[in-house]
Amino acid sequence: MTLALVFLIFGLLGAVMVSMNALLGPKKTNPVKEQPFECGSPPLQKGIPGFVIKFPLVVFLFVLFDIEVAFLFPWALIFREMKGPAFLILLAYAAVLAAGFVYAWRKGAFRWD
Amino acid sequence: MNGFAALAPLLFLVGGAILVLLLGTRRNGGTNSVQAAVSIAAIAAAGFSAARLWGRAVRAFGGQLRFDEAALFMTFLFLLAAAMAVLLGMRYLVRHAMPRGEYYGLLLLAACGLVIMTATINLLIVFLGLEVFSVSAYALSGLNRRDDRSAEAAAKYFLIGSFASAFVIFGLALLFGTRGSLDVHQLALPETGGSSALALTGLALVVSGLAFKIALVPFHMYQPDVYEGAPTPVAAFFAAAPKAAGFLVLLRILVPHFQTGIRNEAIIEFLSAVAVATMILGNFAALRQRNLKRILAYSSIAHAGYMLIAVISGDPAGLLFYLANYLFMGVGAFAAVIALGGPGREILDLDEFAGVGRRYPWIGGIFTVLLLSMAGFPPTGGFLAKFYVFSTAVRAGHLGLAIVGVLTSLVSVYYYLRIVRIMFMKEPERELDVDTENPAVYLVLFLCLYAVLQLGLFPGNIITLIRQATASL
Amino acid sequence: MTTVAVVGLSIVLFVLGTIAFIVKRDLLTQFMAVEIMLNAANLAFLGLARGSGRLDAQVIVFFVMTVAAAEAAVGLAIVLHIYRRKKSIKTEDLDRLRG
Numbered sequence: 001m002t003l004a005l006v007f008l009i010f011g012l013l014g015a016v017m018v019s020m021n022a023l024l025g026p027k028k029t030n031p032v033k034e035q036p037f038e039c040g041s042p043p044l045q046k047g048i049p050g051f052v053i054k055f056p057l058v059v060f061l062f063v064l065f066d067i068e069v070a071f072l073f074p075w076a077l078i079f080r081e082m083k084g085p086a087f088l089i090l091l092a093y094a095a096v097l098a099a100g101f102v103y104a105w106r107k108g109a110f111r112w113d
Numbered sequence: 114m115n116g117f118a119a120l121a122p123l124l125f126l127v128g129g130a131i132l133v134l135l136l137g138t139r140r141n142g143g144t145n146s147v148q149a150a151v152s153i154a155a156i157a158a159a160g161f162s163a164a165r166l167w168g169r170a171v172r173a174f175g176g177q178l179r180f181d182e183a184a185l186f187m188t189f190l191f192l193l194a195a196a197m198a199v200l201l202g203m204r205y206l207v208r209h210a211m212p213r214g215e216y217y218g219l220l221l222l223a224a225c226g227l228v229i230m231t232a233t234i235n236l237l238i239v240f241l242g243l244e245v246f247s248v249s250a251y252a253l254s255g256l257n258r259r260d261d262r263s264a265e266a267a268a269k270y271f272l273i274g275s276f277a278s279a280f281v282i283f284g285l286a287l288l289f290g291t292r293g294s295l296d297v298h299q300l301a302l303p304e305t306g307g308s309s310a311l312a313l314t315g316l317a318l319v320v321s322g323l324a325f326k327i328a329l330v331p332f333h334m335y336q337p338d339v340y341e342g343a344p345t346p347v348a349a350f351f352a353a354a355p356k357a358a359g360f361l362v363l364l365r366i367l368v369p370h371f372q373t374g375i376r377n378e379a380i381i382e383f384l385s386a387v388a389v390a391t392m393i394l395g396n397f398a399a400l401r402q403r404n405l406k407r408i409l410a411y412s413s414i415a416h417a418g419y420m421l422i423a424v425i426s427g428d429p430a431g432l433l434f435y436l437a438n439y440l441f442m443g444v445g446a447f448a449a450v451i452a453l454g455g456p457g458r459e460i461l462d463l464d465e466f467a468g469v470g471r472r473y474p475w476i477g478g479i480f481t482v483l484l485l486s487m488a489g490f491p492p493t494g495g496f497l498a499k500f501y502v503f504s505t506a507v508r509a510g511h512l513g514l515a516i517v518g519v520l521t522s523l524v525s526v527y528y529y530l531r532i533v534r535i536m537f538m539k540e541p542e543r544e545l546d547v548d549t550e551n552p553a554v555y556l557v558l559f560l561c562l563y564a565v566l567q568l569g570l571f572p573g574n575i576i577t578l579i580r581q582a583t584a585s586l
Numbered sequence: 587m588t589t590v591a592v593v594g595l596s597i598v599l600f601v602l603g604t605i606a607f608i609v610k611r612d613l614l615t616q617f618m619a620v621e622i623m624l625n626a627a628n629l630a631f632l633g634l635a636r637g638s639g640r641l642d643a644q645v646i647v648f649f650v651m652t653v654a655a656a657e658a659a660v661g662l663a664i665v666l667h668i669y670r671r672k673k674s675i676k677t678e679d680l681d682r683l684r685g
Contacts, residue, residue: 056662056663056666059662060658060659060662060663061659063655063658063659064655064656064659066655067651067652067655068652070648070651070652071648071652074645074648096127096131099131099134099135102135102138103134103135103138106135106138106139107138237646237649240649240653241649241653244653244656244657247657248656248657248660251660251661251664252660252663252664255664255667258667261671261672261682262682262683264664264667264668264671265668265680265682265683266683267664267667268613268664268665268668268680269680269683271657271660271661271664272613272616272617272620272661275617275620275657275661276607276616276620276623278620278624278653278657279600279603279620279623279624279627280623282624282627282650282653283600283623283626283627283630285627285646286596286627286628286630286631286634287630287634289631289634289635289642289643289646290593290630290631290633290634290635293640337683338683341683342682342683
């Protein structure tokens with residue numbers, strides 16, 4: 001019963017979102033939009049072009065920030081027992097990560113051109 | 114709040130590092146001297162908060178963080194080395210157009226890793242501290258981005274260093290599996306159960322990983338390349354600080370031997386062989402070098418051999434005294450190299466040093482005293498340190514080690530005095546472009562001179578400190 | 587039995603990684619060998635913890651993963667830097683430092 005309800009609610013929600021997009025969204029088109037979608041590269045090309053020079057930098061940053069999330073899982077497990085202190089520890093942890101993010105930003109690591 | 118007080122030295126270092134790094138991203142506000150001042154302030158704050166922990170046997174985080182007096186003594190050494198490296202870097206960074214915020218920030222983080230390494234008895238935390246240091250160190254040695262040699266040093270250091278780290282962590286896995294604990298005091302005890310082969314392999318892997326980091330023969334090959342290629346202030350920091358951390362960990366592993374009398378002879382024999390090889394190879398390889406930074410690198414390998422004797426003969430006091438001495442000798446020697454460098458270029462080839470001592474008698478004179486201390490002449494600290502180590506080795510029954518130590522020290526006199534002879538006896542071949550406007554470097558040089566003489570002539574105070582430190586092991 | 591198998595596999599992986607590190611002559615492959623050694627250590631921790639039923643090992647694995655990621659980020663940046671300067675990542679081209 002509950003399961004059916006879930007499917008009903010979320011199915012409806014999804015249908016509404018899709019149709020809203022079609023009803024309200026602007027209907028302009030351009031050549032790029034009409035191309036088949038291929039993640040991150042032109043669908044038809046000769047050979048594989050070299051990496052953009054910024055690509056490795058973004059990859060390194062991704063690896064670092066991605067792996068730090070792993071520590072949130074053990075943290076979530078002990079949160080019930082520790083509560084307040086655990087929250088402070090998480091804040092300190094996030095602050096260090098944020099400082100790293102600000103550093104990368106100010107250094108221009110996210111500027112693609 | 115006890116935990117917070119114990120964390121304070123580390124927090125100051127990390128906070129200082131983050132602040133300096135962020136300052137470095139500002140276009141105009143973060144000038145060189147501001148960043149250096151912030152770094153020195155962070156190091157001083159860490160030092161004061163560490164000094165307040167002395168004599169309080171602080172434990173925090175379920176005993177994982179443990180600032181006993183030995184760890185605090187080492188912390189002071191690391192902070193001193195970092196502060197001197199900051200001073201040495203100030204002008205050097207500008208001369209060689211190196212990134213400044215990154216230099217100071219990574220230096221503080223490297224010092225932080227070394228503190229973590231010594232302030233625990235859990236080998237996993239040791240490993241984490243080692244990695245915090247190593248990762249910063251790889252980046253530090255490649256910081257001179259316009260120089261191929263710096264990039265090469267970074268690549269070699271990184272490859273060998275991460276290889277050694279893999280050894281350590283796999284060894285820890287085997288030890289954890291067989292012992293069920295990573296407590297440092299349980300490792301070196303002889304096996305009782307059935308899985309002794311696995312445990313012994315684990316211990317051997319951990320010890321060889323540490324030997325890589327300390328650069329003991331046969332795990333030393335990368336060290337001269339790293340010293341030569343890395344920016345000289347970075348090499349000054351590497352000269353003593355990481356070795357000190359590695360030796361304290363080694364000492365902690367072996368302490369139960371000397372306190373309980375239950376001995377694991379295999380380790381002692383292995384370390385003795387390594388010590389002999391290190392002393393002989395380090396000193397003889399230094400003989401045929403022409404590059405000053407490489408000579409200092411091999412000399413630091415040789416000194417690691419002498420310090421290993423102190424570990425083997427169960428003499429923590431001798432080890433700490435030697436480390437304190439070597440810190441000032443090592444940093445001071447590299448400071449002299451920096452002081453004699455010109456704008457954008459360093460003099461490294463021995464022949465170019467001809468006559469330098471006559472032209473710059475103060476730098477040449479201090480360099481000479483530091484070299485004499487390395488060679489072990491009285492009345493310097495280097496003499497007392499060697500005297501303590503060798504005499505304790507004889508009393509502990511390691512006569513052979515002491516004899517090899519004395520003989521190889523005699524060999525080392527040749528290459529140390531050769532530098533002095535070239536500086537003072539030879540005529541200068543051509544005009545040298547020496548940048549003499551470098552007060553921070555002179556400060557470091559005088560500090561090292563003072564320390565080496567103080568330790569040699571009036572070592573009383575520091576020996577009292579060392580007694581307290583070794584009592585806490 | 588499974589514990590023995592898992593630990594045995596981890597030892598095989600570690601030895602393979604060591605051999606690859608020594609035999610191979612370019613920076614990236616050697617770095618991959620080190621990553622295999624680190625993962626062998628992870629596997630050993632998990633396999634050995636299975637036997638004793640303790641949770642410590644699982645936490646240790648998190649730390650080792652983080653360490654590996656930090657090493658990878660710094661190490662790959664160094665390798666990239668070498669490649670940009672020398673157009674090669676072969677170890678025999680690292681020949682400026684000798685003596």
